[in-house]
Amino acid sequence: MKASVAVGSTAPPRTFGPITLTDIVRYQGASGDMNPYHHDHERARAAGFPGAFAVGMLPAGLVATFATDWLGPDEIRRFAVRFKEQVWPGDELTCRGAITEISERDGERIATVALQCVRQTGGVAIDGTAEFVVE
Amino acid sequence: MVDRSALGFEGTPFEFPVERGKIREFARATMSDAPEYLEDREPIIPPTFLTVASWFWQEGTADVASRIDADLSRVLHAGQEYVFHGPPPRAGQTLTGTAKVTELYEKEGRKGGTMTFFVTTTEFRDEAGNLVAEARTTGVETAKAVGGEE
Numbered sequence: 001m002k003a004s005v006a007v008g009s010t011a012p013p014r015t016f017g018p019i020t021l022t023d024i025v026r027y028q029g030a031s032g033d034m035n036p037y038h039h040d041h042e043r044a045r046a047a048g049f050p051g052a053f054a055v056g057m058l059p060a061g062l063v064a065t066f067a068t069d070w071l072g073p074d075e076i077r078r079f080a081v082r083f084k085e086q087v088w089p090g091d092e093l094t095c096r097g098a099i100t101e102i103s104e105r106d107g108e109r110i111a112t113v114a115l116q117c118v119r120q121t122g123g124v125a126i127d128g129t130a131e132f133v134v135e
Numbered sequence: 136m137v138d139r140s141a142l143g144f145e146g147t148p149f150e151f152p153v154e155r156g157k158i159r160e161f162a163r164a165t166m167s168d169a170p171e172y173l174e175d176r177e178p179i180i181p182p183t184f185l186t187v188a189s190w191f192w193q194e195g196t197a198d199v200a201s202r203i204d205a206d207l208s209r210v211l212h213a214g215q216e217y218v219f220h221g222p223p224p225r226a227g228q229t230l231t232g233t234a235k236v237t238e239l240y241e242k243e244g245r246k247g248g249t250m251t252f253f254v255t256t257t258e259f260r261d262e263a264g265n266l267v268a269e270a271r272t273t274g275v276e277t278a279k280a281v282g283g284e285e
């Protein structure tokens with residue numbers, strides 16, 4: 001269902017977590033990305049990391065969940081993220097978004113939404129943008 | 136080291152059957168309880184679901200990432216983009232993906248050293264040959280090993 005939004009519209013922020021190693025492993029299994037740095041502490045430490053940390057596509061997926069709950073799974077036309085800070089077990093991740101632009105394309109109204117996933121430290125894990133067909 | 140001659144390299148087409156169970160698993164893993172993914176008998180895919188294609192279906196000559204020949208101890212996933220040319224694909228469809236190395240460029244890093252960025256674009260077409268989605272992955276080969284930066 002198409003959402004009714006205007007430039008400046010926001011959705012209530014949603015906090016996920018604390019993220020557990022199990023959440024990370026579950027995401028890895030679902031996606032197929034079994035990079036050991038994201039579940040094997042020894043391998044991660046050997047590579048110079050303090051321990052296993054989340055695959056970036058997990059917080060990206062949480063941002064997608066937040067955005068589609070707000071603007072409609074069927075209506076998404078573009079979803080783009082940049083990976084900033086790493087996400088660690090124990091992190092609480094807050095997703096938020098705001099409509100930055102509405103334009104017409106092929107007879108449809110397309111809203112551009114700026115998205116962010118922020119760690120409990122205030123550090124930005126994901127910067128994103130998406131486009132949805134809106135009312 | 137990134138092989139600059141990889142620019143423009145195209146992989147062989149690969150099949151990607153869109154499956155209801157995999158969508159359910161992926162929706163759960165991304166903490167979604169949306170009925171569009173969990174209750175519909177032929178659900179659409181979540182926005183980042185096409186990553187499944189790259190890990191489970193894009194193998195051998197369909198995989199272009201290995202052609203770039205980056206040093207994996209220095210590679211980070213910098214960005215990811217998905218474009219949908221209409222509503223997202225649904226369970227029951229079989230898509231055909233074709234990946235290509237679409238960008239290769241260098242930037243000076245903030246901490247010194249050259250970073251090499253590479254972009255691969257995978258086009259997904261439906262059974263009729265219509266372009267339905269694109270996945271664009273940006274990777275970066277940093278000057279130093281990726282561990283120890285945190």
